[in-house]
Amino acid sequence: MDSAPSRYVIRIDGHLGTTVLSAFPALTPQHCGPHTLLTGLLDRSALYGVLAEIEALGLDLLEIQKLGPSKDR
Template sequence: MGGSHTGPGAQPAGTPFGGGDFEIRVRGRLGDAFRSAFGELTIVLRPAETVLVGAGLDQAALYGILDRIQGLGLELLEVRRLPGPREAR
């Protein structure tokens, strides 16, 4: 049997293995109670949305944040990996 190896240690393309910076957008402006649930993130309030920015997040941390967003009933608008220093050039 040939083909590419996809086992437990395989990483899909673009998945943050060692960590990355991410911008996560949710609908609405989060109040203090919701913002406290994301204390490890930088929070930017915009008129119609809240932007959560996380630096150096690995895959487990990113999925944990997404689980919190879902558990709190927030509407996820976008998850975007921010370019690192090498990618920005």
């Protein structure tokens, strides 16, 4: 099982404010239309921690995307 960090984009419904975003210090937020994108490098444990925090805050998780390797990044 690969535990090396990977880059993820997590899409949350709605615009998250500063207070809620402070729960995700390892992720970079970006508003995209009616959603908030959280992007960052996470290992498996950190990803599950972020998902648990999303659930605990009652946020509406729309999508998790693992980004593949790219020479441009």
